[in-house]
Amino acid sequence: MTNIIETEELTKYYGFLFWKRNEPALSRLTIKIPEGSVFGFLGPNGAGKTTTIKLVMDLIRPTEGSVKVFGRSPDDMEVKKMLGFLPDCPAFSSYLSAYDFLNICAKLLKIPPSERRKKIYEVLCIVKMEKHAKSKVGGFSRGMIQRIGIAQAILNNPKLLVLDEPLVGLDPHGRQDLKDIITSQKDKGTTVFFSSHILSDVEKICDRIGILNKGILLCSGRIDELLSVTGIRAHINPGRDEIAKELMEHASGTIKLPNGGWELVFQNNNQAESLINSALEKSPGAIAITPTRESLEEFFFRKVENSSGIQ
Numbered sequence: 001m002t003n004i005i006e007t008e009e010l011t012k013y014y015g016f017l018f019w020k021r022n023e024p025a026l027s028r029l030t031i032k033i034p035e036g037s038v039f040g041f042l043g044p045n046g047a048g049k050t051t052t053i054k055l056v057m058d059l060i061r062p063t064e065g066s067v068k069v070f071g072r073s074p075d076d077m078e079v080k081k082m083l084g085f086l087p088d089c090p091a092f093s094s095y096l097s098a099y100d101f102l103n104i105c106a107k108l109l110k111i112p113p114s115e116r117r118k119k120i121y122e123v124l125c126i127v128k129m130e131k132h133a134k135s136k137v138g139g140f141s142r143g144m145i146q147r148i149g150i151a152q153a154i155l156n157n158p159k160l161l162v163l164d165e166p167l168v169g170l171d172p173h174g175r176q177d178l179k180d181i182i183t184s185q186k187d188k189g190t191t192v193f194f195s196s197h198i199l200s201d202v203e204k205i206c207d208r209i210g211i212l213n214k215g216i217l218l219c220s221g222r223i224d225e226l227l228s229v230t231g232i233r234a235h236i237n238p239g240r241d242e243i244a245k246e247l248m249e250h251a252s253g254t255i256k257l258p259n260g261g262w263e264l265v266f267q268n269n270n271q272a273e274s275l276i277n278s279a280l281e282k283s284p285g286a287i288a289i290t291p292t293r294e295s296l297e298e299f300f301f302r303k304v305e306n307s308s309g310i311q
């Protein structure tokens with residue numbers, strides 16, 4: 001598997017005096033982000049997420065350690081051509097229209113003049129801002145500016161999309177639109193690396209996450225492997241009420257399904273497994289089981305609280 005971003009002991013101190021070093025904003029971050037993944041970067045305020053993103057984007061330089069993007073140094077022009085970026089507080093010239101702003105971006109990205117108009121309207125439609133193409137950015141709301149920022153980030157069909165807090169300022173429709181945009185970028189093979197505090201959205205769209213606290217990486221990996229299994233969910237086929245009744249008294253949750261079947265939730269895996277296995281021996285195929293997992297929110301608080309002793 002190719003890694004699109006790879007950091008090795010990446011460390012950043014923001015300025016220091018000879019006799020006293022500040023705490024590092026980022027400390028020995030070693031992380032790999034494979035091609036085609038949607039990676040959510042999480043952590044409390046001041047954890048070091050924006051610092052990491054700036055290092056990846058070559059906006060600041062590491063104090064120690066290294067970062068590679070597409071296997072190269074992030075200051076390589078070939079790397080920059082493959083990137084799309086949304087900064088944490090996008091701000092654009094207020095006197096420009098949305099179209100004019102994107103036209104400047106298209107020129108900088110060297111999109112041929114004959115293709116610019118089509119491409120700009122294509123991205124404006126993706127972020128649902130085509131009706132505001134001729135309106136001045138200065139009159140836009142926070143969410144509208146965020147949408148224009150996302151439009152410029154995807155203008156050059158990036159192979160890596162880096163978004164710092166892209167969900168900030170978006171209403172529920174905007175958040176859904178952004179989730180759809182990220183999913184469609186992933187479907188095109190784009191790798192997405194973004195930071196966010198909205199854990200429920202991260203859980204839905206990411207396949208991988210990393211959690212930072214006080215500049216230290218607490219964990220990273222596939223989301224389905226990180227979240228602990230907390231129990232079992234059993235679906236009992238319609239017409240098998242006798243099985244449901246037998247298992248019901250051990251279940252922590254019971255739902256009668258519209259199709260006449262039952263959904264039972266068990267917290268105690270071992271007991272539930274042996275009960276379900278003996279029911280399945282008598283009636284093979286009558287029950288389908290899936291593991292239930294803790295939510296990303298539960299996992300996040302568990303990890304961050306456990307690390308509160310880290311200095």
Ligand SMILES: Nc1ncnc2c1ncn2[C@@H]1O[C@H](COP(=O)(O)OP(=O)(O)OP(=O)(O)O)[C@@H](O)[C@H]1O
Nearest residue numbers: 014024025043044045046047048049050051052088
């Ligand atoms: N330009 C700077 N000069 C000095 N210190 C800075 C600078 N930028 C960030 N820091 C410090 O580095 C640490 C990490 O900040 P960073 O912006 O990377 O956090 P973050 O995880 O993005 O937080 P948030 O969720 O609030 O956006 C913080 O302690 C912050 O005060």
Ligand SMILES: [Mg+2]
Nearest residue numbers: 049050051088
């Ligand atoms: Mg930040």
